[in-house]
Amino acid sequence: MVGWGFPSTLPIHNRIPMYDGLTGSYRFACPARGEVSVRLSRFLALARLPGASHPAVYEVTFACDCGCEHEGLVTHDELDWAPLAGSGSPFLNVMTDRLEASSAELLEAAARRIQAGEWPWSFFCYSEERPRPVFPSAFRLLAGAAKRDEIGLAVECPTCAHLSVNVVTPDHVDVPFYNDRRVGVVEHAFRWDPRRAPAQVRASLLDGVVASRRDLAA
Ligand SMILES: [Zn+2]
Numbered sequence: 450m451v452g453w454g455f456p457s458t459l460p461i462h463n464r465i466p467m468y469d470g471l472t473g474s475y476r477f478a479c480p481a482r483g484e485v486s487v488r489l490s491r492f493l494a495l496a497r498l499p500g501a502s503h504p505a506v507y508e509v510t511f512a513c514d515c516g517c518e519h520e521g522l523v524t525h526d527e528l529d530w531a532p533l534a535g536s537g538s539p540f541l542n543v544m545t546d547r548l549e550a551s552s553a554e555l556l557e558a559a560a561r562r563i564q565a566g567e568w569p570w571s572f573f574c575y576s577e578e579r580p581r582p583v584f585p586s587a588f589r590l591l592a593g594a595a596k597r598d599e600i601g602l603a604v605e606c607p608t609c610a611h612l613s614v615n616v617v618t619p620d621h622v623d624v625p626f627y628n629d630r631r632v633g634v635v636e637h638a639f640r641w642d643p644r645r646a647p648a649q650v651r652a653s654l655l656d657g658v659v660a661s662r663r664d665l666a667a
């Protein structure tokens with residue numbers, strides 16, 4: 450059963466609609482190209498900024514089409530809820546500071562699917578040896594830009610707080626409610642420590658040492 454609470458109202462604090470539901474991508478600034486569209490699978494690292502909590506803000510490092518890596522800021526709402534709000538772009542009614550009706554209906558439909566046990570995102574927790582639902586704000590590292598059909602995904606488990614590394618398709622990350630039936634699992638338990646783990650974990654991701662394939666299908 451899914452243990453996620455779904456807020457009855459979804460405050461969107463960032464007045465710039467960074468998420469583009471039409472393309473399923475986030476808009477970031479690139480020094481070379483101006484504004485660029487970046488799908489979740491092109492993210493490289495996510496770290497919650499200390500201090501900010503209303504809303505929580507995440508610093509994202511992403512692989513840009515210009516060939517460089519850049520940083521951008523994304524709120525918790527944009528990470529976890531904007532991809533579920535569909536193609537209503539922009540999805541924020543700036544007059545009322547509320548989600549527009551079509552997006553709200555899509556979010557309610559998403560909430561019903563979640564309550565029925567469908568997971569918008571999931572991963573296989575190595576420490577607990579079971580699939581778990583997750584939201585993008587729990588993603589910590591992604592790798593595999595050179596090989597686009599598979600990416601390494603490090604997730605900080607919302608339940609046990611250990612880090613698991615799965616090998617998944619880009620759609621598994623980019624498309625809500627699409628979950629790979631089987632994922633690769635790197636058989637190593639990481640205790641998440643933002644000061645030490647990233648280099649170690651990223652090395653594992655890039656090594657691509659996958660010891661098993663595990664079922665995610667609920
Ligand atoms: Zn760029």
Ligand SMILES: [Zn+2]
Pocket residue numbers: 574575576577581606607608609610611
């Ligand atoms: Zn876990």
